[in-house]
Amino acid sequence: MGVIGTALIVGLILVAIFAPMLEPYSFKEQNIELMNAPPSASHLLGTDEYGRDLLSRVIRGARISFVVGVLSVMISVLIGVVIGSIAGFYGGAIDLVLTTIADLTWSMPAILIALLLVAVIGAGLESVVVAIGLSYWAQYARLVRGQILSLKAAVYIEATKSMGASDFIILFKHLLPNSMSPVIVAATVGVGNAIVLEATLGFLGMGAQPPTPSWGAMMSSGTAYLFISPWVIIFPGLAMMLTVLGFNLFGDALIEIMDVKNKESN
Amino acid sequence: MTFLEVRDLEVEFQVDKKPVTPIEGVSFELNEKEVLGIVGETGSGKSLTAHAILGLSTLVGGKIRGSVKFEERELLSISEKEMQSIRGAQIAFIPQNPMTSLDPVYRVGDQIVEGLTQHTKIGKHKARQQVLDLMERLRIPKADRVFQQYPHQLSGGLKQRIVIAMGLCTNPRLLIADEPTTALDVTVQAQIMRLFGEMVADRGIGLFLITHDLGVIAQVCDKVAVMYAGNMVEFGKIEPVFNAPSHPYTKALLDCIPYIGMKKGSLSAIYGNVPTGGNYPSGCRYHPRCPHSFSPCETRVPALIQIEGGTRVACHLYQGKKDG
Numbered sequence: 093m094g095v096i097g098t099a100l101i102v103g104l105i106l107v108a109i110f111a112p113m114l115e116p117y118s119f120k121e122q123n124i125e126l127m128n129a130p131p132s133a134s135h136l137l138g139t140d141e142y143g144r145d146l147l148s149r150v151i152r153g154a155r156i157s158f159v160v161g162v163l164s165v166m167i168s169v170l171i172g173v174v175i176g177s178i179a180g181f182y183g184g185a186i187d188l189v190l191t192t193i194a195d196l197t198w199s200m201p202a203i204l205i206a207l208l209l210v211a212v213i214g215a216g217l218e219s220v221v222v223a224i225g226l227s228y229w230a231q232y233a234r235l236v237r238g239q240i241l242s243l244k245a246a247v248y249i250e251a252t253k254s255m256g257a258s259d260f261i262i263l264f265k266h267l268l269p270n271s272m273s274p275v276i277v278a279a280t281v282g283v284g285n286a287i288v289l290e291a292t293l294g295f296l297g298m299g300a301q302p303p304t305p306s307w308g309a310m311m312s313s314g315t316a317y318l319f320i321s322p323w324v325i326i327f328p329g330l331a332m333m334l335t336v337l338g339f340n341l342f343g344d345a346l347i348e349i350m351d352v353k354n355k356e357s358n
Numbered sequence: 359m360t361f362l363e364v365r366d367l368e369v370e371f372q373v374d375k376k377p378v379t380p381i382e383g384v385s386f387e388l389n390e391k392e393v394l395g396i397v398g399e400t401g402s403g404k405s406l407t408a409h410a411i412l413g414l415s416t417l418v419g420g421k422i423r424g425s426v427k428f429e430e431r432e433l434l435s436i437s438e439k440e441m442q443s444i445r446g447a448q449i450a451f452i453p454q455n456p457m458t459s460l461d462p463v464y465r466v467g468d469q470i471v472e473g474l475t476q477h478t479k480i481g482k483h484k485a486r487q488q489v490l491d492l493m494e495r496l497r498i499p500k501a502d503r504v505f506q507q508y509p510h511q512l513s514g515g516l517k518q519r520i521v522i523a524m525g526l527c528t529n530p531r532l533l534i535a536d537e538p539t540t541a542l543d544v545t546v547q548a549q550i551m552r553l554f555g556e557m558v559a560d561r562g563i564g565l566f567l568i569t570h571d572l573g574v575i576a577q578v579c580d581k582v583a584v585m586y587a588g589n590m591v592e593f594g595k596i597e598p599v600f601n602a603p604s605h606p607y608t609k610a611l612l613d614c615i616p617y618i619g620m621k622k623g624s625l626s627a628i629y630g631n632v633p634t635g636g637n638y639p640s641g642c643r644y645h646p647r648c649p650h651s652f653s654p655c656e657t658r659v660p661a662l663i664q665i666e667g668g669t670r671v672a673c674h675l676y677q678g679k680k681d682g
Contacts, residue, residue: 174571247459250409254446
């Protein structure tokens with residue numbers, strides 16, 4: 093399964109990088125004579141309501157999804173790691189305040205936070221990245237905090253302390269690197285979630301603005317012609333499904349590879 | 359000037375909102391060029407005493423009381439920052455469990471170098487060379503290869519020697535070694551103990567050696583402290599304590615040493631177990647297991663008093679002699 097996941101992700105990355113070369117047509121080139129044309133030899137996936145080639149738009153959409161997914165997860169992980177490690181390491185009142193904020197954020201649906209943030213900072217690709225990043229950080233904060241809490245009592249941390257290491261060195265050089273494997277796994281699956289959230293925002297018209305082809309926005313415009321030209325909604329949806337499946341399978345495979353406890357118990 | 363002086367050391371933890379004192383009434387002195395051995399069964403507070411001297415018990419919320427003077431500085435009242443500059447540099451600690459004392463994500467050589475560069479201004483290259491030299495003196499075969507390896511690639515004995523190298527690399531004034539040779543076989547153990555001996559004699563360091571092994575104590579130590587359930591029950595020079603033990607617990611411990619030629623089945627053991635934290639009996643903590651216990655043992659805690667020969671002992675059998 094991990095192989096399938098890896099293949100899907102590598103495929104997505106390659107498509108995202110080489111999008112301009114792979115597109116048979118320009119993603120914004122309109123052709124009024126070929127509106128909502130079904131898949132054919134010249135337009136493999138058909139065309140949309142403006143006669144734009146769907147294959148080219150799905151390919152370009154991969155780039156948008158991938159960039160948004162990765163960048164927003166990087167923001168989430170960064171915020172989550174900083175807040176989680178401070179909460180776990182210092183404990184007490186600091187921990188209580190930070191954990192409460194994280195729990196509050198976590199208890200709200202990510203889509204609500206993201207919608208609110210987009211409404212405040214305005215629609216567009218950059219604000220979608222920031223909004224998704226700020227919606228998902230709590231899960232990483234909780235994860236890192238838990239890791240730090242259990243590692244803090246590890247003998248090698250005490251050994252490091254007994255050699256005169258400062259809090260800074262203990263936290264950033266020893267505790268954090270040792271807590272990273274579950275974070276990496278969660279982040280992988282998180283990229284999939286972020287892509288879905290981006291599509292949702294795009295579907296609601298709050299993501300990338302036309303003519304930028306976001307999978308969510310493409311599906312949204314396809315709903316109007318669902319019974320005339322179902323391919324407009326099917327192919328972006330299929331692309332998204334495969335992408336999320338890829339990240340989830342890859343994440344599952346990572347859990348087994350990176351499970352340090354299993355590896356060390358031999 | 360006393361090198362290391364510990365007075366009435368006490369460590370208190372809160373367990374279910376009740377205070378538990380796994381260390382109480384621990385007092386001893388150690389001079390330069392001296393080796394102090396600490397013995398006692400598992401759970402007697404040997405390691406915790408070492409942690410308290412280094413101020414490490416605070417890590418899990420314990421309170422340390424009493425006095426720990428190191429070269430005239432009161433370690434229990436200085437700031438954490440000052441303590442960090444002493445830990446590792448002047449007082450080095452060799453932790454008990456080599457299997458878990460190394461950070462799994464770094465090469466072992468880099469971990470030793472980290473300890474060295476934390477306290478001395480030394481170039482990366484020079485530090486590496488110094489560490490390799492030390493590793494060779496610790497009889498680590500193929501030191502430059504071991505330097506590059508991760509903890510999970512090393513055997514227990516090698517890890518133990520890496521941990522020892524981490525303690526020795528900064529040339530500390532005082533070395534606290536918590537069972538440093540338990541994972542090593544006897545031949546390597548002897549080499550390591552000889553190396554410790556050289557460091558004590560040549561560099562004049564003080565060595566605080568925690569061990570189960572009374573044989574090691576008899577061979578290398580100048581002084582010995584016997585601990586039981588967090589109390590120090592006997593402290594003194596090695597000869598009087600081993601030749602004529604005063605405290606019933608010390609006697610019992612020495613009786614437990616097997617010797618070649620003894621009759622099968624005649625090995626004696628001390629009945630019962632060391633009480634765990636929170637379940638300490640009233641009065642003298644040893645009295646339920648003590649064959650000599652009498653009425654005051656159950657109610658009053660015996661003070662550590664000096665008897666003939668300079669030995670100090672905490673036992674009601676000797677209290678009367680001082681009073682009368």
